[in-house]
Amino acid sequence: MTALCLVELDGGAPADASLRALTLARSLDGEVGAVVFGDAAPEEALADCGVSDAYVIERSAVEGYAPAAWARVLAGLIADTGATAVLAAGTDRGQEVLAHLGAITGLPMAANCVQIVPDGPGMHRVVRQRWAGLLLEDAILEAPAALVTVAADAVAGVSAALPPGGATRGPASIRVHLHKPELADADLRVRAAESPAAAGGMSLATARVVVGGGRGVGGPGGFAALEELADLLGGVVGVSRVVTSEGWRPHSQQVGQTGTKITPEVYLACGISGAIQHIAGCAGARHLIAINTDSGAPILARADYAVIGDLHQVVPALVAALRARREPDAGAAGSV
C-alpha cells in the first residue's frame, strides 16, 4: 500500500475536501487505501477515486469523532499495510488527527500541502502553503511514512478526483476491510459530544453552499435575510472575523485563517472586503460570487461573478426570486 487517506464523510458520501485529498494521494501512483469512520464505506465513490482498499472503522469501536483514537487507528493501519504516506484533508479534523498521529508515531507531518512527490526510499518532497497561502515552501520529509494534510485549494475538487470519462471502476473493484481496533481508555478521553451531522444540521466545513456575511451586513439583525437565502439554497451561513469579533455571530461560523476552511461549490460573499486572512479560508470554493457596494473591494479580484450593490437590497431580491421559482403562484402575487 502506497498511501492511506483519512476520508471524512458528509451524509454518508466522502466530503469534498477528502475527495481533494484522495486526488493528491492518487498522484503518488500506487495503491490508495481509504480509512472511513462509520457504518459503511461509500464504495462506489471511493472506487471512482481510484481507491483500492477501504478500511471501515466500526462505530462500536469508535463512536463519533475522537481525535486521539482516530490517530491510534491510523498508526495501527500504517503498521498493517506498510503505507509510506498518510494523507488527510486540511480540515480542522484532518489537521488535528494527523498532529496526534505524528505525536504517537514520531513521524514528521507537513500541513496544507499542494503537492507530494516520492523522492527515493524513505523520502518525500512536498510543497506546502505558509502564511495563509501567500507563500509556497518546498520541504523534504525523511521518514518511513510521511504525514500530510492537503490544502483545501490544492486541487480543483470533486470532478478532478474522477478518472477521465467518470466512473469506470465500480464498487466491485474495491476491497472492504471491517476493522475493529483495540483502543485504550486514554485514546477515547477526548470525544465530540455532538456534531452538526448527528444533530441533523450541516457543517460549515462540508456545506455545498455557503452564504457569507461581513461587516457590510451591519449588525446581528441583518443576518436573518442571509439565513433565509442559505436555507433556500440548501447551505449554511459563514462570516468574517469582524462579525465574530463584534459578537454578531459565534466563532464557529467564522471563515478564514483563524476560522474554518470551506470548500463549497458556491460561496456567496455579502459585504465582505476580501482580506487575505478571509481568502485563506474560502480559496477552496469552486465558485465565488461577491455582493459589495465597493467596485474596488479586493474580493472582486477573486470573484467569478460580482454584484456591485447594497446587500440589503440584493439579498432580499434573491430570496424573493428563489421563492417565486419554487412557488410560482406565490411569486406572481409577490411584490418583487
Ligand SMILES: Cc1cc2nc3c(=O)[nH]c(=O)nc-3n(C[C@H](O)[C@H](O)[C@H](O)COP(=O)(O)OP(=O)(O)OC[C@H]3O[C@@H](n4cnc5c(N)ncnc54)[C@H](O)[C@@H]3O)c2cc1C
Ligand atoms: C492574524 C489575523 C487573523 C485573521 N483571521 C481572519 C479570519 O480567519 N477570517 C476573517 O474573515 N478575517 C480574519 N482576519 C481579519 C481580516 O484582516 C479582516 O479585518 C476581516 O476579514 C474584514 O472583515 P470584513 O470583510 O467583514 O470587513 P471589512 O473589511 O470592513 O469589509 C466590509 C465590506 O463590506 C462592504 N459593504 C459595506 N456595506 C455594504 C452593503 N450595504 N452591501 C454590500 N457591501 C457592503 C464594504 O464595501 C467592504 O468591502 C484576521 C486578521 C489577522 C490580523
